[in-house]
Amino acid sequence: MQPFNRIIVVGRGPAGLYASALALSYGMGVTLIADGVGTLPLWGGHWDFVTTDDQGSFVSDPWAWWENVPPVPGAEPVTRAEWRAWWGTLVRLWDAIGIPVDDTPRRNRWLMTPLGTLRPVFLTPKWHWIQEDPGAVTVVGFRDFLDFPVAVAAHTYAQETGASVHTVLLDRPPQWSSGWQALHWAWYFDSESGRNWLLAQLEATRFESRRPVVFPQILGVDRTETLLGAMENVLEVPVAEVPLTPPAIGGFRIQRRWERWLRRRGLRFIHGHVTTATPTSVQLHDGRVLEADVVVLATGGVLGGGIRIQADGSAHDPVTGVSMGRLSAPHDLGVLGYPAGETGMAVVGRQLGGRDADRQGVGGALILWSVHRVWRSVGIQTNQEGVEVRGRIVGRVP
Amino acid sequence: MVVVIGGGASGLGVAWDLTLRGIPVTVVEAEEIGAGTSGRFHGLLHSGGRYVISDPVSARQCHEENRILRRIVPTAIEDTGGYFVAVGDDTAYEEAWRKAMDQAGIPAVFVNREVLAARLPGLNPEQRGGYWVPDAILEGFRLLYLLRDNVMSHGGTILTHSRVVAVHEHNGCVSGVTLRTPEGLREIACSAVVNAAGPWAGEVARLFEDPLPMHLASGVMLLFAHRRVPVVVNRLAYPGDGDILVPHGETVILGTTDVHQPYPEPPVPTRDDVAALIARGQLLFPEMTEWRALRAFAGVRPLYASQHGASSRSVSRDFAVVDHGARVGFAGAFSLVGGKWTTFRLMAERTGDAVAQFLGIQAACRTAETPLLPSQSTRRGSPSPIVCECEGVTADDLVAWISSSPEEWRARTWWAMGPCQGTMCVHRGLALTAPSDVSEWRRQLKWVREERERGFWPAAYGDNAREFQLQTAVRYQTLGEGEAHAAL
Ligand SMILES: Cc1cc2nc3c(=O)[nH]c(=O)nc-3n(C[C@H](O)[C@H](O)[C@H](O)COP(=O)(O)OP(=O)(O)OC[C@H]3O[C@@H](n4cnc5c(N)ncnc54)[C@H](O)[C@@H]3O)c2cc1C
Ligand SMILES: Cc1cc2nc3c(=O)[nH]c(=O)nc-3n(C[C@H](O)[C@H](O)[C@H](O)COP(=O)(O)OP(=O)(O)OC[C@H]3O[C@@H](n4cnc5c(N)ncnc54)[C@H](O)[C@@H]3O)c2cc1C
Numbered sequence: 001m002q003p004f005n006r007i008i009v010v011g012r013g014p015a016g017l018y019a020s021a022l023a024l025s026y027g028m029g030v031t032l033i034a035d036g037v038g039t040l041p042l043w044g045g046h047w048d049f050v051t052t053d054d055q056g057s058f059v060s061d062p063w064a065w066w067e068n069v070p071p072v073p074g075a076e077p078v079t080r081a082e083w084r085a086w087w088g089t090l091v092r093l094w095d096a097i098g099i100p101v102d103d104t105p106r107r108n109r110w111l112m113t114p115l116g117t118l119r120p121v122f123l124t125p126k127w128h129w130i131q132e133d134p135g136a137v138t139v140v141g142f143r144d145f146l147d148f149p150v151a152v153a154a155h156t157y158a159q160e161t162g163a164s165v166h167t168v169l170l171d172r173p174p175q176w177s178s179g180w181q182a183l184h185w186a187w188y189f190d191s192e193s194g195r196n197w198l199l200a201q202l203e204a205t206r207f208e209s210r211r212p213v214v215f216p217q218i219l220g221v222d223r224t225e226t227l228l229g230a231m232e233n234v235l236e237v238p239v240a241e242v243p244l245t246p247p248a249i250g251g252f253r254i255q256r257r258w259e260r261w262l263r264r265r266g267l268r269f270i271h272g273h274v275t276t277a278t279p280t281s282v283q284l285h286d287g288r289v290l291e292a293d294v295v296v297l298a299t300g301g302v303l304g305g306g307i308r309i310q311a312d313g314s315a316h317d318p319v320t321g322v323s324m325g326r327l328s329a330p331h332d333l334g335v336l337g338y339p340a341g342e343t344g345m346a347v348v349g350r351q352l353g354g355r356d357a358d359r360q361g362v363g364g365a366l367i368l369w370s371v372h373r374v375w376r377s378v379g380i381q382t383n384q385e386g387v388e389v390r391g392r393i394v395g396r397v398p
Numbered sequence: 399m400v401v402v403i404g405g406g407a408s409g410l411g412v413a414w415d416l417t418l419r420g421i422p423v424t425v426v427e428a429e430e431i432g433a434g435t436s437g438r439f440h441g442l443l444h445s446g447g448r449y450v451i452s453d454p455v456s457a458r459q460c461h462e463e464n465r466i467l468r469r470i471v472p473t474a475i476e477d478t479g480g481y482f483v484a485v486g487d488d489t490a491y492e493e494a495w496r497k498a499m500d501q502a503g504i505p506a507v508f509v510n511r512e513v514l515a516a517r518l519p520g521l522n523p524e525q526r527g528g529y530w531v532p533d534a535i536l537e538g539f540r541l542l543y544l545l546r547d548n549v550m551s552h553g554g555t556i557l558t559h560s561r562v563v564a565v566h567e568h569n570g571c572v573s574g575v576t577l578r579t580p581e582g583l584r585e586i587a588c589s590a591v592v593n594a595a596g597p598w599a600g601e602v603a604r605l606f607e608d609p610l611p612m613h614l615a616s617g618v619m620l621l622f623a624h625r626r627v628p629v630v631v632n633r634l635a636y637p638g639d640g641d642i643l644v645p646h647g648e649t650v651i652l653g654t655t656d657v658h659q660p661y662p663e664p665p666v667p668t669r670d671d672v673a674a675l676i677a678r679g680q681l682l683f684p685e686m687t688e689w690r691a692l693r694a695f696a697g698v699r700p701l702y703a704s705q706h707g708a709s710s711r712s713v714s715r716d717f718a719v720v721d722h723g724a725r726v727g728f729a730g731a732f733s734l735v736g737g738k739w740t741t742f743r744l745m746a747e748r749t750g751d752a753v754a755q756f757l758g759i760q761a762a763c764r765t766a767e768t769p770l771l772p773s774q775s776t777r778r779g780s781p782s783p784i785v786c787e788c789e790g791v792t793a794d795d796l797v798a799w800i801s802s803s804p805e806e807w808r809a810r811t812w813w814a815m816g817p818c819q820g821t822m823c824v825h826r827g828l829a830l831t832a833p834s835d836v837s838e839w840r841r842q843l844k845w846v847r848e849e850r851e852r853g854f855w856p857a858a859y860g861d862n863a864r865e866f867q868l869q870t871a872v873r874y875q876t877l878g879e880g881e882a883h884a885a886l
Contacts, residue, residue, distance in 0.1 A: 042868065043876060052880070113878040115825060144783040146793065149829030152839065159836050178781035178792065245822055245876050246868075302867045309863035311673045311687060327669075330855050333867055358867075358874045 004293040004378070005029040008282055010274050010319070011298030011306070013038025014047075015349020015367045017258050019296050021093055022371060024265045026380060031290065032262070033282065035273040037255070038300060039350075044217060044243025044250035045099075046111065046124040047090065047368075049083075051361025058120050061107050062365075071362075071369040072354030074340035078369060086368040087123065097261040099254055100126040100225060110134050112214065112242050114148050116156030122364065125250060127224055129214045129240035134161040136211045140168045147182055147244045148216035166208045170201050185218040186249045195220075195227055202234045210237065217241035217249050224253060274299075277319040279344055294346055294378050301337050301350035309333070320345060324353065334358050346374040400753060401426060401575050401588040403562045403602055406436035407538075407739050409594035410545035411746035411765075412753075417552045418768055419754055419761035424586060425554070426577055428561035430805045432542045434596040436739060437809065438664060438697030440619055440653040442630060442644045443467060443475055443536040444740040447482055447506065447529075449715055450498040451491075452637055456715035459741045461504045464532060466743060470769045474541035478645065480533025480630030482506070483514060484526040485681055492634055496529075506531050518627055520683050533630040535644060536739060539809045547773040560584070565591055565605045565731065572730035590753055593733040597662035597698040603733055608726040610733060613703030616664055616696050617654030618671040620857060623690040623817050626650045626683070633682055640678025649692065652679045659698070667694035667856045691862045692817060693853035702736035717745045719752050730756060785830070786823040788816020796827055804828070804846050819850045821869040825877060843879065 049062035108120035141150030299306025337353025357363035405427025446457035717737030723729035782794035814820030833839035
């Protein structure tokens with residue numbers, strides 16, 4: 001059997017990147033088409049398994065929670081072994097790409113939000129500040145950097161955990177100007193002068209000893225690890241970051257590294273808008289028609305642009321014409337998408353419906369499940385050992 | 399001393415009128431300045447063209463006042479002019495309208511099809527040309543705060559979050575009012591009271607034991623991103639739904655609907671309201687479904703219905719100054735009802751005349767000649783970080799009004815009013831208040847989010863639906879604002 005050489009993935013959000021990365025690593029030829037950057041620069045890049053149950057309570061053991069629960073209504077539940085294999089694949093992939101990550105976690109840990117509240121989180125890059133047991137901390141802010149209001153964060157964190165919190169407010173750098181966003185700060189800290197300025201500030205400031213020091217997630221883009229190492233040398237305690245609102249540097253770092261890795265492996269990238277998609281072809285806005293063995297839709301649902309809402313509340317996929325029914329309440333927006341059953345299209349990530357990833361924190365898990373499911377459905381065993389090509393499925397036009 | 403009930407256009411207008419006559423005033427407002435209809439209107443400084451057939455008295459008043467306001471409050475008016483566009487083949491209305499405009503003395507200059515098409519890209523190709531009229535844009539909140547600041551700098555008092563719950567009499571004359579405030583009940587003595595409570599005027603009049611026949615009608619408006627039209631655009635037809643577009647800053651507002659309702663509170667706009675408005679708006683701009691919507695909002699017209707049961711489009715936009723002394727012997731009690739934003743000064747003048755005469759004070763109205771001067775600019779020299787990117791609001795802009803409530807904060811600075819509807823900046827702005835009480839801070843955040851969401855959701859279609867999803871993701875995933883997080 002011939003391996004597929006013509007895979008088209010539409011969308012460069014986390015689902016599109018993961019689908020492309022797997023396909024490439026199995027030796028397939030991949031063309032990635034997207035008309036926008038996707039959601040990675042909007043969030044820190046921590047991949048959730050499940051954070052919140054159907055009643056709105058936090059989940060501490062996601063492995064147990066998924067035991068009998070299907071990823072989306074109408075699908076088969078996934079075994080622990082399968083989940084473990086998939087998380088393992090992601091961890092190894094990130095490691096290969098150069099996104100620093102620990103082994104697959106055994107349970108959810110705690111992530112601090114920019115407002116000082118805590119929420120459960122599963123797999124994260126190492127630069128995130130993650131705790132099993134929330135404890136004493138020093139929280140650092142910068143004057144006039146408003147995305148991380150230190151006083152509020154410290155106050156909330158102390159009140160929620162009972163732990164002692166020390167705050168430090170550093171000045172703004174001499175280069176600062178009033179239009180500076182998170183990305184300006186991060187590029188500045190990548191530069192030599194930025195790094196030197198920050199280390200000098202740390203030298204000159206008194207920190208409480210023996211407790212971790214937490215910064216807003218703006219400590220560089222490409223040189224974060226070096227900077228964190230240098231900071232830990234000065235402070236002699238662990239240093240980590242709190243992910244912030246968009247532009248979110250954590251996700252931005254991940255996407256840069258990931259896409260660089262994909263290009264080096266031969267990914268063909270087209271910046272363009274897909275107007276029509278069938279299971280084996282896409283048409284671009286400029287009229288080009290590209291044929292494929294498999295077209296994967298990673299178009300991101302409502303936020304990604306894969307689902308269009310009309311003023312009358314009806315919803316549809318603009319590239320396939322598939323109708324998604326009609327909205328009646330704000331909550332519906334979050335669960336809109338393709339059903340779990342056979343629709344003819346290979347659909348991954350947020351373009352699948354059935355669960356509200358924002359309220360339940362299942363976005364990361366759904367990407368893993370849906371991508372592996374797609375490759376399996378076309379006959380590719382995406383287990384740890386590698387890839388086995390079984391045959392070719394020609395999809396039906398819905 | 400005179401107590402004025404209501405901190406909208408009518409109440410603040412009366413307070414300014416009385417202040418300039420040298421009569422001490424206290425304005426009492428149940429919520430915030432502009433919390434009623436005056437903060438939820440379409441923002442059109444009428445030329446009179448809209449009402450010239452249906453309501454010629456009001457049309458003439460609008461025309462007169464339009465000219466006066468351009469003189470006295472140039473900083474709250476953007477003089478764009480406006481078009482009345484003829485669409486379809488109702489030439490009879492056009493003919494009658496032109497004659498009526500002539501008779502009322504309101505300028506209307508014919509503009510041919512080609513010029514209109516060039517000036518208004520996307521305009522319905524079935525248009526037959528139109529007319530230029532002296533419509534303009536009225537920045538409601540700016541004018542409300544101009545009035546407020548000028549009344550206060552002339553010694554007047556303005557109390558917000560103070561609801562009048564009783565009016566006292568002594569020997570058949572007004573002697574004071576009781577206010578409900580967050581600190582409890584409070585009485586103030588006065589020798590006259592003016593009810594300028596807009597849609598609530600009927601309720602307040604009951605405190606005078608002299609009910610007023612009000613005709614309340616809500617109107618929904620839809621705000622779009624981008625200034626799609628450079629000037630005001632009206633459809634040349636008998637006043638109906640969705641037939642006016644008013645540009646405001648970088649946005650444009652389509653309005654309105656007209657639905658009779660028995661209660662004074664504005665309804666929460668629905669998706670159906672929005673869809674119906676757009677369908678009407680498409681008569682002017684057929685591609686309107688593709689325009690990027692931002693939010694919907696609603697206000698309630700406080701019309702005065704001398705004849706009950708009439709449809710509100712036919713109820714006069716004229717106003718009335720009611721003297722409850724003459725009607726039921728409650729001397730010193732007045733109500734100002736009906737009217738338009740555009741005519742607020744004239745309404746205040748007539749009310750001021752009645753009140754001054756009652757008090758035996760010989761002082762003529764001076765509002766038509768006295769400019770309303772802006773208070774000092776709040777912007778400082780040193781660079782300050784931007785809190786709200788959409789509207790370019792800096793931390794210093796917000797800190798200048800830090801002791802005001804979130805509503806006033808928004809209205810003063812326009813923080814959280816742009817395309818992201820506060821997604822990125824509500825928490826940043828509130829953090830500037832250096833909160834010490836975490837639960838109170840959370841309550842405020844939730845309150846602002848919910849207020850924004852009420853108008854955001856009915857307009858969440860197309861790209862605005864994506865924005866809505868982004869807001870949900872930021873709230874629940876990044877900021878942990880969800881219920882579970884609060885329960886931890
Ligand atoms: C603020 C925020 C916080 C988040 N926090 C978390 C978290 O804490 N944990 C977690 O696990 N997940 C989180 N997520 C992720 C979220 O839950 C989703 O799982 C994820 O964003 C979906 O990714 P996606 O790849 O499916 O789609 P997207 O990232 O939306 O990508 C869609 C892609 O499709 C492209 N596209 C769409 N239509 C077309 C077309 N016609 N032609 C060409 N290209 C097209 C777009 O340009 C884009 O590149 C967060 C997301 C956001 C926005
Ligand atoms: C949809 C719509 C669009 C409009 N568009 C335009 C337009 O484009 N141009 C134009 O000229 N006009 C327009 N109007 C009309 C205009 O907005 C109103 O006529 C005007 O704002 C009414 O102002 P007001 O001060 O009388 O009432 P309000 O602004 O409602 O003020 C009344 C105030 O009284 C307060 N109050 C109520 N009860 C009490 C109490 N017991 N004690 C203390 N305070 C109390 C309320 O909180 C409120 O703030 C529009 C109206 C609507 C509904």
